[in-house]
Each structure stands twice: as C-alpha cells, then as structure tokens.
Amino acid sequence: MTVIAHQASVAAAAAIRRRTSRQRKRAFLRVAEQLVLVLLAVIILFPIVWMVMTAFKSPRDVYVYTMWFQPTLENFSEVFNPRWRIREKIINSIVISVTTVIIAMPIAVFAAYAFSRLAFPMKRAMFQWILLTQFIPAVTIVLPFYVMFRQLGLLDTYAALIIVDLAIVLPYAIWTIKGFIDAIPLETEEAAIVDGAGRFRVLWDIVVPMARPGILTAAIFCFIITWNEFLFGYLLSRQNVVPLSVGIVGFVLERGPVWELIAATGIIITIPMFFFAMMIQRHFTKGMNLGAVR
Amino acid sequence: MTQRRFAAILLAPAFLLVAFTTVYPMVTSLWTSLHVLNLAKSVQLGAFVGLENYQEAFVHDLEFWGVMRVTAVFVVLDVSLTILCALGIAMLLLRAGFGKSIVRTLIILPFAMSPALIGISWRFMLNPDYGAFARTIAAIFPAMRNVDYLASPTLSMMALVSADVWHWAPYFAFMLMGGLAAIPPETQEAARIDGASNWRVFRDVTLPQLAPVLIVAIILKSVFALKVFDSIVTMTAGGPGHSTTTLGFFAYHIGFRNYDFGYAAAVAYILTGILFLLSLSYMRFAFRK
Amino acid sequence: MAGVQFKRVSKRWGDFVGVRDLDLIVEDKEFLVLLGPSGCGKTTTMRMVAGLEEPSGGEIWIGEDMVNDMTPRERDVAMVFQNYGLYPHMSVRDNIGYPLKIRGLSKAEIIRMVDAAAAKVELGPYLDRKPGQLSGGQRQRVALARSLVRTPRVFLMDEPLSNLDAKLRVVMRAELKHLHHELQITTIYVTHDQMEAMTLATRIAVMNHGVIQQLAAPEVIYNDPANLFVAGFIGSPSMNLMSGKLADGTFHAAGLTVSGIGGGTRDNVVLGVRPEDVTVTATGSGLFDAPVYAFELTGESVLVTVTVAGKQIAARADRHFRCQIGDNVGVRFDAARTYLFDATTDERIRL
Numbered sequence: 001m002t003v004i005a006h007q008a009s010v011a012a013a014a015a016i017r018r019r020t021s022r023q024r025k026r027a028f029l030r031v032a033e034q035l036v037l038v039l040l041a042v043i044i045l046f047p048i049v050w051m052v053m054t055a056f057k058s059p060r061d062v063y064v065y066t067m068w069f070q071p072t073l074e075n076f077s078e079v080f081n082p083r084w085r086i087r088e089k090i091i092n093s094i095v096i097s098v099t100t101v102i103i104a105m106p107i108a109v110f111a112a113y114a115f116s117r118l119a120f121p122m123k124r125a126m127f128q129w130i131l132l133t134q135f136i137p138a139v140t141i142v143l144p145f146y147v148m149f150r151q152l153g154l155l156d157t158y159a160a161l162i163i164v165d166l167a168i169v170l171p172y173a174i175w176t177i178k179g180f181i182d183a184i185p186l187e188t189e190e191a192a193i194v195d196g197a198g199r200f201r202v203l204w205d206i207v208v209p210m211a212r213p214g215i216l217t218a219a220i221f222c223f224i225i226t227w228n229e230f231l232f233g234y235l236l237s238r239q240n241v242v243p244l245s246v247g248i249v250g251f252v253l254e255r256g257p258v259w260e261l262i263a264a265t266g267i268i269i270t271i272p273m274f275f276f277a278m279m280i281q282r283h284f285t286k287g288m289n290l291g292a293v294r
Numbered sequence: 295m296t297q298r299r300f301a302a303i304l305l306a307p308a309f310l311l312v313a314f315t316t317v318y319p320m321v322t323s324l325w326t327s328l329h330v331l332n333l334a335k336s337v338q339l340g341a342f343v344g345l346e347n348y349q350e351a352f353v354h355d356l357e358f359w360g361v362m363r364v365t366a367v368f369v370v371l372d373v374s375l376t377i378l379c380a381l382g383i384a385m386l387l388l389r390a391g392f393g394k395s396i397v398r399t400l401i402i403l404p405f406a407m408s409p410a411l412i413g414i415s416w417r418f419m420l421n422p423d424y425g426a427f428a429r430t431i432a433a434i435f436p437a438m439r440n441v442d443y444l445a446s447p448t449l450s451m452m453a454l455v456s457a458d459v460w461h462w463a464p465y466f467a468f469m470l471m472g473g474l475a476a477i478p479p480e481t482q483e484a485a486r487i488d489g490a491s492n493w494r495v496f497r498d499v500t501l502p503q504l505a506p507v508l509i510v511a512i513i514l515k516s517v518f519a520l521k522v523f524d525s526i527v528t529m530t531a532g533g534p535g536h537s538t539t540t541l542g543f544f545a546y547h548i549g550f551r552n553y554d555f556g557y558a559a560a561v562a563y564i565l566t567g568i569l570f571l572l573s574l575s576y577m578r579f580a581f582r583k
Numbered sequence: 584m585a586g587v588q589f590k591r592v593s594k595r596w597g598d599f600v601g602v603r604d605l606d607l608i609v610e611d612k613e614f615l616v617l618l619g620p621s622g623c624g625k626t627t628t629m630r631m632v633a634g635l636e637e638p639s640g641g642e643i644w645i646g647e648d649m650v651n652d653m654t655p656r657e658r659d660v661a662m663v664f665q666n667y668g669l670y671p672h673m674s675v676r677d678n679i680g681y682p683l684k685i686r687g688l689s690k691a692e693i694i695r696m697v698d699a700a701a702a703k704v705e706l707g708p709y710l711d712r713k714p715g716q717l718s719g720g721q722r723q724r725v726a727l728a729r730s731l732v733r734t735p736r737v738f739l740m741d742e743p744l745s746n747l748d749a750k751l752r753v754v755m756r757a758e759l760k761h762l763h764h765e766l767q768i769t770t771i772y773v774t775h776d777q778m779e780a781m782t783l784a785t786r787i788a789v790m791n792h793g794v795i796q797q798l799a800a801p802e803v804i805y806n807d808p809a810n811l812f813v814a815g816f817i818g819s820p821s822m823n824l825m826s827g828k829l830a831d832g833t834f835h836a837a838g839l840t841v842s843g844i845g846g847g848t849r850d851n852v853v854l855g856v857r858p859e860d861v862t863v864t865a866t867g868s869g870l871f872d873a874p875v876y877a878f879e880l881t882g883e884s885v886l887v888t889v890t891v892a893g894k895q896i897a898a899r900a901d902r903h904f905r906c907q908i909g910d911n912v913g914v915r916f917d918a919a920r921t922y923l924f925d926a927t928t929d930e931r932i933r934l
Contacts, residue, residue, distance in 0.1 A: 036386060037393045044400050047415050047460070048407070050426045054418070065429040111308035118301040128577060130308070133316045135573040137521055139545045140562040141315065143555060144322035151337055167315030170308060191668030194633050194739075195682035195729070196656035199300050205681075209672045228408030230524040235550060245408055249528055259418050266411050277406035278399065 054263035062260045075264040086265065089247035095158060096233075096243055097226040100165045101219050107166075108173035109215060113203060115174070116181040117189070130171050138231045141167070146235060156238040164232045169222040176221065180214025181207060217280045224273055244269050320566070327559035334553040347560035357536055357544075358561075364451075365520070365540040371455045372519040377512055379459060380466035384474055387467065401464040409461055413528030416457045420444055447537030450530050454538050457525050462518060466511050473507030474500070506579065513576045520569055541565040585646025585736045586611040586769060587632060592641035594627050594793075601627045603793040605641070610785075614763050614770045618780040619790035620816070625773045628790075629739050632771060633662050645736055656685075661730035662739040666746065667722050669714040669729075675701075676710040679728045686733075700732040703762070720751045731766070738770040744779060756782055777817050781805065789813045811929040814855050814922060820886060822855045823896045826926060834921075838892030839871045843918035845934045851926035860920040861898035863887050863906075869913030875906055889914060 053069070054062055055076070061069040079086050114120075115127050145164060149155045184207060192202045208215070233246040242250075248269060251261040327347050330340030351358045387398055404412075419427040420443040432439040443449040477500060485499045501508075523542050526532055532539035532547060539547065542565055549558030587609040594602040602624040609615045617625035630636040631643060634655035643650050650658050661682075670678050677684075680697045688696075701707050704724040714722055723743060730738060743759075744752045760783055763770055774780055780787050781801045789796045789804060789812070797809040808814035814822050827836030829849040834841040841854065866872045873889035873896070885900045889912065898914060906912060923932040 033386065033389075034393065037397055040383065040386070041393075041397055041400060043460070044397075044404060044464075046426070047412070047419065048403060050419060051415055063424045065424050065426065107307040107311065110304040114301045114304040118297045118304070120298050120301040126305075126309075130312055132573055132577070133312055135517055135569045135576075136316055136320065137542055137562065137565050137569055138523065139542050139549075140323050140559075140566045141319040143545075143549055143559050143562060144319040144326065146549075147326075147331070147333070147337065147555065148322075150333075163311075164315060166311055170312055174308060185666065185668070187664045187666050187668040188670060190635055191662070191664055191726075191729075192670070192681070193635065194655045194660065194662040196685045197681075198654075198656070201685065206670060224406065228410070230408060230410040230527070234527065235546075245410055248411065248414065257414075257418075262414055262418070266415070269411065270407055273406040273408075274403055277402045 051263045051266050054260055055267050057260055059258075059260055075260045079261050079264045079268070084247075084251065084261070086244075086247065086268075089242055089244045090268070092158075092241050093227060093244040096161050096165060096241070097223050099158070099162050100169060100226045101222050103162070104166055104169050104173050104222055105215060105219055108170060108177050108218060109208065109211070110203075111170075111174045112177035112181055113207060116178050117186075130174060133167070134171055142232060142235050149236060155236060156240045158241050160236050161232060161241060161243070164236065165226045165229060168229065168232075169225055172225070173218040173222055176218040177211060177214050180211045180217075184210050220276045220280050224276055227269075227273060323559045323563055323566075326556055327563050329556050331555040331559070332553055333549075333555055340556070343556070347557045348564070350557055351561055351564060360536055361539050361541055361544045364537060368451065368455065368522075368538075368540055369516055369519045371451070372458050372522075373512060373515045375455060376459045376462050376466055376515050377508070379463040380470050380511070381508075383463060383467040384470040388471055388474055401467065403464075404460050405462070405464050407461070408524065409457070409522070410524040410528045412457050412461055413525035413530075416453055416525075417444065417529045420453055444530055445534055447534060450534060450538050454522075454525060454530060457529065458519065458522055461525075462515065466515060469511055470504070470507060473504050473511075476507075477503045510576065510580050513572055513579065517569060517572050517576070520565065520572075541568075586613075587737055587771065588644040589628070590642040590644070592628070592631065592638045592643060594624070594631060594636060595639040600793050602631070602638075605793075605795065607788065607795065607798065609769060609771060611769055612767045614772065614783055614785045616772045616774060616780040616784035616787045617790055618774060618777060618787050618816075619796075620775055623790040624793035625790050626741055627793075629741060629771055629773050632658075632737065633660055633739050634658055658737075659735050660737045660739055661733070661735040663723075663726045663730050663741065663743045665742045667714075667726040667743075669722055669725055671714050674711050674713055675706060675717070675725050678714065678725055679710075679732050682729065682733050696732050697728075700728040703731060704728045704758075719747055720755070723747060723755065727762075731762075734766070734768065736769065738768050738772075740770065740772045742774050742776075743772075745774070745776070752779075759783060777819065781817075789816060791816075808922065809931050811853060811855075811924050811931075814924070814931070818857055820858050820897050822857050822922070823861065824924075825854045825894060825896070826852070827854060828852060829923075834923075836892070837894075838873075841870060841916075841918055841921070844921060844923060846923055846932055849925070849932075852932070853924040853926050855922040855924060856916050856920060858886065858897040859899045861896065861914060861916045863898050863900045863904065864913040864915055866911050866913045869915035872911050872913050875908050875910045875912055878906060878908060887912070 053067075056071040056073070057069045058072045058074060111130075115123065141164065145160070146155070149157075149160045154160045188210070189202050189206055192206045197205060228245055229243070230245050233243040234249075237243070237246065244265070248262055248265045251258045251265065326339065328344060329342050332340065383401070387394055387401075416427070419425040422428045422432075422440050422442050428438075428441070428443065432441075441449070443453055481499050481503065482495050485495045490498065520540070521542060522540060523546070526538060526540065526543045530538040532543050536544075541561065545558045545562040545565060548554050548561060552558075587607075589605045589607040592602060592605040593600065605628060617628060619625050627636060631638050632645070632650075634650070634653065638651060645658055645660070648658075670681065673681070676697055679700055680693045683693045683696060697710070698707075701710055704727050706721065706724050706728055709717060709721060709725075714725065717725065723746070726743070740759075744755050747755060756779060763783075772779075772783060781804075784801055786798060786800055787804050788798045791812050797804060797813045799807070799809075804813060805817055808817065808822075811824070815824060825834075825836050825839070827834055829835075829844065829846055829852050831848055832843070832845045834844045834852070834854050836854070844854070846852075862869075871891065873891045875887060876890045876895060877886075877888040879886040879888075880902070882902070884902050885904050887898045887900055887904075887906065888895050889898070890896075891914075896914065923934065924930065925932055
C-alpha cells in the first residue's frame with residue numbers, strides 16, 4: 001500500500017514539475033512575444049517618428065544626433081517661403097490626384113460592372129490582360145511617352161501626368177470595384193429590370209449606390225497612389241506641374257539637402273496619406289488576400 | 295440592347311485608355327529599340343539598326359552584366375527578407391492578445407509612405423554624423439562608427455533593401471495572414487494530437503497549406519522588386535558607382551542622362567521581358583481557381 | 584389583364600435542355616402553379632415570361648402580343664423574387680414606388696398608389712423604414728406591394744414563401760389567395776411545395792426534366808395522376824408504389840395479391856395506393872399481414888409503415904390507434920382506390 005502511495009506521490013510530483021516547467025515555458029514565450037511586438041512597433045514607427053521630430057527641430061538641432069531638442073515651427077513657415085514654391089506643388093498634386101480619381105472612377109465602375117455582370121467574348125482574357133498591365137515596368141512606358149509628349153508639346157502639363165496616372169490607377173480600381181459589385185445579389189438588379197428600369201438606370205439607381213463603399217475605397221486608394229507617384233512626376237514635369245512628391249527632393253542648398261525642410265514637407269505629404277490609409281484599412285486586407293497587383 | 299453592345303459601351307473608355315497607355319508604349323518602345331534615337335541630337339527617330347542595341351547590352355557594354363548582377367542580388371535579398379519578415383509578422387499578429395490590435399493598425403503606415411520619401415529619410419538617417427540609424431548602430435557596434443554607409447557598395451545595397459523591406463513587409467504580412475487564416479485549424483490540431491512539436495506542425499502541416507499563397511507572394515514581390523525606382527533615385531542615385539543600379543534605373547540613366555533613347559528602350563525591353571515571364575507564372579498560380 | 588401562351592417554347596444551354604417544347608395556355612385571371620423538384624425547368628419557364636431569359640425556340644404570348652423581343656418593361660409584368668430583391672438603400676416607400684418613378688408618374692400619383700398598395704398588405708406604419716430594418720415576413724410583403732402597385736397584366740412569383748417560417752407561410756398562403764380573388768390578375772406561381780400548389784392553384788402544371796407531366800386542377804392532379812412521377816410527387820406521405828405483374832385483372836407482387844384490379848394481363852406494372860386509402864386491421868382480416876416497421880404520431884393521425892417482401896407500405900390510421908414496432912397487423916385497401924401504371928412507360932393505365 002505504501003508502495004502504491006509512494007509511487008503515486010512520485011508521479012504527482014513529476015506532474016507538478018512538468019506543469020510548472022510548461023507554465024514557465026509558456027510564460028517565457030508570452031514575454032518573448034510581447035518583446036517582439038514592441039520591437040516591431042519600434043521598427044515601424046522609428047523612421048516616421050524621427051522624421052516628425054526632425055521637422056520640428058531647428059537647423060542646429062538637426063545636425064546633431066539628439067532626442068532632446070527645442071521644438072520649433074520655423075521649418076513649416078520656411079517651407080512656404082516663395083523661393084521653394086511649395087504652394088504651387090501642393091496645388092499641382094491636388095489637381096493631378098483629384099482629377100485622376102474623378103476621371104478614373106466612372107470609367108472603372110463601368111468596366112467593373114461589365115466584367116462582373118455581362119457575358120461577352122474573351123471576357124476572361126481581357127480581365128487578365130487589364131491586370132497584367134501592372135507588370136509592365138514604368139520605364140518602358142515613360143520613354144515613349146516622354147518622346148511623344150515632347151513632340152506634342154505636352155511635356156510639363158497636367159494632361160500628361162493625369163494620363164499616365166490614369167493608366168497606373170485604372171486596373172486596380174476596376175479590380176476592387178468589381179469585387180464589390182460581385183457581392184451585390186443579382187436578384188436585386190433583376191427586380192429593377194422587371195420593374196421596368198433600363199440597363200443604365202439599373203446601373204445608376206441600384207448598383208452604384210449599393211457599391212458605394214467599394215467605390216470609395218478604390219477612390220481613396222487611387223488618390224494615395226497618384227499622390228505618392230514619383231517616377232512619372234519626376235520625368236515628365238519640368239517646372240510647371242511638379243507635384244509635391246517630387247518637389248520634396250528639391251530642398252537643396254550649397255551645403256546639401258536641407259533635411260529639416262524635407263522632413264517638414266514629408267509630414268505635409270504623408271499625414272493625409274496615413275489618415276486615408278487608416279480609413280480603408282479594413283478593405284485593404286480583403287483586397288490583399290487575393291494578391292492584388294499594385 | 296444586347297449584352298454585347300452594352301458591354302462594349304461600358305468597356306470602351308477603360309479599354310481605350312489602358313490600350314493607349316500600355317499597348318502604344320510597348321509597341322513604340324520595341325520599335326525605338328531597333329533604331330538609334332539620341333534626344334540630344336534630334337527628336338526624330340534615327341537609323342534602323344536592328345538588334346544592335348541589344349547586342350550593345352549583352353555583348354559590348356561592360357556595365358550591363360554588372361547591372362544584371364546587381365539586380366539579381368537586390369531581388370533575391372529583397373524578396374527573401376520581405377517574405378520572411380512578412381511571414382513572421384503574420385504569425386505574430388494572428389494570435390489574439392494585448393498589443394496585437396495596436397500593431398495591426400500601425401502596420402499599414404510604412405506602406406502609405408511613398409518610396410521616394412522613404413529613400414530620402416534613409417539617406418538622412420544614414421549620415422555618419424547626425425543620422426539616427428548610423429548613430430544608433432554605432433552605439434551598439436562601436437566598430438561601425440564613422441562608416442559612410444552610402445559610400446560603400448555593400449552597405450548601400452543593404453540600405454536599399456532595408457528600405458524596400460520596411461515599405462512592403464506589411465502589405466505581404468496582410469496577404470500571408472489571409473492565407474494562414476484560411477488553413478483549417480483542425481489540421482494543425484490533429485498534428486498536435488498525433489504528437490508533432492510546434493516546429494513540425496509548421497513544417498509539415500502549415501507550410502504546405504500556405505504554399506499557394508506563399509508562391510503568389512514571392513512572385514508578386516519579385517515583380518515589385520524589379521520595378522523599384524523611386525528609392526534608388528532619392529537614396530543612392532544608383533551609386534556608389536553602379537553598385538545599386540538595377541535594370542530599371544539603368545534604363546532611366548541611359549535615357550535621361552545619356553539621352554540614348556534607343557539603347558535605353560532596348561534595356562527597358564529586356565526588363566519587360568523578364569517581367570513578362572514572371573507575369574506568366576503569376577497568372578498560372580494566382581488564377582488557378 | 585391577359586392570358587399567357589407558350590408555343591413550343593424551349594430553353595437550352597449548350598447540351599443541357601432546361602425546358603423542352605413547352606405548349607401551355609394560361610387563362611386570363613387564372614392562378615397557375617408550376618410545380619416540380621429543383622431543376623425541372625419551372626423557374627426558367629417563368630423567367631422567360633418575365634424577359635429575364637430568352638427562349639431558345641418557340642414563342643411566348645402575353646395577351647395579344649408576341650413578347651419574345653420585348654424588354655421586361657414593355658411586357659408589363661410584375662415579379663416577386665424568392666429572396667425578394669428589395670433595394671436595400673431605399674426606404675420601403677421608395678422601393679414600392681420605384682416602378683412608378685421609372686415610368687415618370689407625378690409625385691402625388693406615386694404617393695397615392697404606394698399608400699394604396701401598402702394598405703393592401705398592411706405595411707402602412709413601415710413605409711419610411713429601410714428593408715434592413717424589417718423582418719422576413721415584412722420584407723416579403725414589401726416585395727408583394729411593389730408588384731401590386733401598378734396592376735400589371737401578369738403576376739410572376741418565384742417561390743415567394745420559401746424563406747418564411749412554417750407558421751408565416753400558412754398565413755401568407757391565405758393572404759395570396761385572398762389577393763388573387765380580389766385583384767383577378769393572371770398569376771404564374773413557381774414552387775416545389777405541393778401544399779402551396781394544392782391550396783393556391785386553379786390549375787397545376789407538374790413539371791419534371793423540362794416537360795409538363797400533367798396540367799390539371801388540383802383535385803384531378805391528386806385523384807387522377809397521369810403518370811408515376813405525378814403520382815409519387817403529390818401527396819404527403821407519398822403514394823405507395825408496388826411493382827409486380829397483372830394476371831387476368833389480378834395484381835401479383837412478392838408477398839401480396841390484389842384481385843379486382845382489371846386491365847387484363849400485363850407483365851410490368853406498378854400498383855399505387857395512397858396511405859389514406861390503406862387501413863390497418865386485425866391480423867387475418869385484411870389483404871395480407873405484415874410486421875410494423877415504423878409508427879409515427881403526427882397529431883391529426885397516425886402513420887403506420889409495414890414491410891412486405893422487403894418493401895415498405897405506409898398506412899394512415901386514426902389518431903387514437905396504437906401499436907408497437909414488430910407487431911403483426913392486417914393491411915387492407917380497396918381495389919377501386921388503386922392506380923395502375925405501366926412500368927416501362929410510367930404512364931397511367933386508365934380502366
């Protein structure tokens with residue numbers, strides 16, 4: 001009897017030891033996880049935070065590696081100094097992005113509806129081809145367009161940038177909006193048809209209102225893309241239509257790049273983008289899961 | 295109105311626009327690459343030279359193969375690091391817990407920042423005297439003090455890669471999170487009951503089921519890596535020398551610095567060819583349903 | 584108000600034939616039910632009347648018009664969809680008024696007609712809500728109101744009650760019957776539920792594999808089925824069907840013999856008899872004895888299933904009858920209440 005009791009207590013002690021060692025391991029893992037999370041947050045935020053700090057540093061503090069400084073707003077006022085022509089560039093970016101989105105949305109909605117609801121020859125091939133255009137490197141596109149725009153005198157105009165931006169943005173917009181239209185029950189459209197609505201009426205009265213979240217998401221994403229677009233803005237503009245994304249590189253004096261002004265401009269450029277990105281984050285994840293090509 | 299007619303009306307604007315901005319340049323670029331076109335001399339197309347521009351690239355130009363090597367190194371490093379980090383982030387963020395939701399909201403931020411801006415930021419922070427990166431690294435590894443990162447070919451490459459990984463890892467983390475979430479937990483639980491350790495469950499059950507999404511992610515990231523341009527312009531300008539000049543940047547350099555648009559078109563087309571092959575495999579894997 | 588006529592209408596998708604050479608006249612003001620299992624072609628047939636599907640062959644007439652080339656709008660029909668097809672972003676009022684708005688009626692007219700339609704289905708208090716805020720039954724009534732609001736020539740209903748719970752379904756059946764009586768509009772109603780068909784229809788068209796199996800009034804469908812399919816589809820629980828052969832008017836199958844059937848001598852026949860015509864008696868006093876296989880109390884009656892030579896036969900007994908599984912009971916039915924079918928053609932042999 002005592003042998004059995006002894007064996008039982010040995011087993012119990014071993015179990016307790018195993019349990020606590022497993023508990024300890026689990027606790028250790030949990031702490032490690034938290035540490036990695038914090039590290040990740042730091043890695044994500046560090047460049048952003050540093051840029052924000054730099055924007056508020058006086059030029060003296062910028063060229064010293066320090067966390068402590070006297071915050072100042074003088075960079076922001078200097079950025080708007082007419083010699084840098086920032087106001088123009090902001091307006092350029094706004095004009096280009098807004099115009100691109102306004103033109104792109106109706107075109108994309110029409111195309112998305114056609115791909116979602118209608119049957120026509122080579123539909124699948126066409127859809128794949130529209131997505132495939134994202135695989136063409138920008139440089140292959142910019143070379144002939146540069147020559148063409150120069151010949152037509154369209155270099156350094158809004159039209160040039162808007163056209164190429166539309167090309168970048170349209171496939172993604174069509175893809176996103178199509179996904180939302182797919183989710184609208186066909187019955188609702190058929191009800192409208194039986195009620196007497198013509199094809200365009202069905203599109204305008206029924207489909208567009210129901211697809212509004214998708215259209216909004218696509219619009220914001222397209223805005224972000226054109227707002228941050230660099231290559232075409234850099235190569236196809238000279239002085240009249242330089243967008244902000246390119247203008248930021250222009251803060252240069254003899255001593256070199258003026259980092260604090262660049263940082264300040266960086267904030268002006270990026271804060272709206274952060275805001276928009278947060279807004280559409282939910283839909284972002286849905287779109288990404290299907291391997292969207294940017 | 296028939297469906298066809300309606301579809302044609304709806305698709306016409308999109309089609310025309312996309313065709314104009316893709317078919318036209320593709321055809322023109324090809325045509326240009328078979329000619330001489332030096333913009334410093336004239337805007338008109340020069341003599342027809344057949345495949346001479348391509349010969350220039352593959353045979354005569356010493357820099358071309360260097361650029362190819364740089365491109366290959368960049369793509370391999372960039373893609374592997376991005377996907378590994380994305381996978382780690384995805385697995386980390388999929389577990390419920392304190393702080394996960396905060397990080398999940400924050401993680402979109404690097405993607406919202408333009409690569410050009412990231413390039414400038416990195417250049418600023420890598421300055422050996424006042425750059426935040428340089429000084430932080432120097433504080434941890436004293437041997438790295440006073441190193442001018444952007445003057446060293448290897449370190450410039452690493453800087454470029456790190457900027458791209460920072461920008462893209464979140465996007466791909468989301469993609470992989472979707473893929474991981476689609477794996478039925480029963481398969482992993484069954485393996486655990488069968489006695490597999492965490493690592494074995496990951497290797498034998500999770501990874502094979504994640505493979506399709508992983509492959510798509512790798513192909514996609516390779517495409518994006520080949521298209522990297524903005525950060526090169528603002529961070530390294532392709533240097534020092536040509537040590538961070540990838541194929542795309544090389545084509546730009548030839549065209550907009552040397553004004554040799556014919557040769558630039560040829561190089562650009564070589565890049566397009568590589569991307570075309572990648573796109574075929576992407577189509578195969580992504581549209582398998 | 585108009586009748587609908589199908590002249591050799593067919594619908595094909597590639598090799599698959601959904602509807603095959605349909606000839607059917609729906610009388611003006613009639614309530615015709617298309618009844619059948621899923622895939623039988625009933626919904627396709629109705630959608631062709633609406634103009635949502637194009638016939639592969641044949642002509643469809645509504646009243647005096649051949650409508651094959653007409654848009655749904657020109658056909659002046661109204662349709663209630665299975666999932667209602669309501670416009671989620673519009674209020675109930677706007678939903679009901681939509682067909683009027685499209686046709687350019689004045690605001691005052693629209694308000695008047697919408698209120699009238701809403702009153703008919705008792706939706707008055709809900710007019711300013713959105714569909715998302717309504718219950719399933721209420722949404723169904725919105726769909727109904729939308730179809731009523733402009734007195735079309737034909738009503739089309741695609742399984743409108745199938746998404747409602749059982750109690751509500753019974754209530755709405757009565758409502759639909761009342762509305763039809765009040766409005767006297769030709770209605771084509773699609774369902775797979777034979778109870779709905781029996782209670783609502785002036786005539787039922789039983790369909791299977793794209794072909795009408797029988798077109799007749801409900802009593803006729805029930806009491807005089809034209810073939811095996813109709814006999815087995817209508818009636819719950821379904822008709823008992825026994826294969827065997829006929830020898831000089833007497834039916835022989837494994838384990839049972841029924842005399843007095845008539846019809847001479849045939850080799851392959853099926854004898855059918857409805858459970859409510861089969862009675863359970865004491866052993867020895869019926870046509871044959873059999874062990875009880877299952878016993879179900881349904882409330883208003885009792886269902887007794889027995890096994891005979893490996894087959895099951897169901898009988899309906901008085902609700903106070905009791906027995907145990909395994910008990911032997913006597914089974915009896917009247918030869919006059921049986922139905923005879925040719926086993927090779929599935930056709931009914933009428934005697």
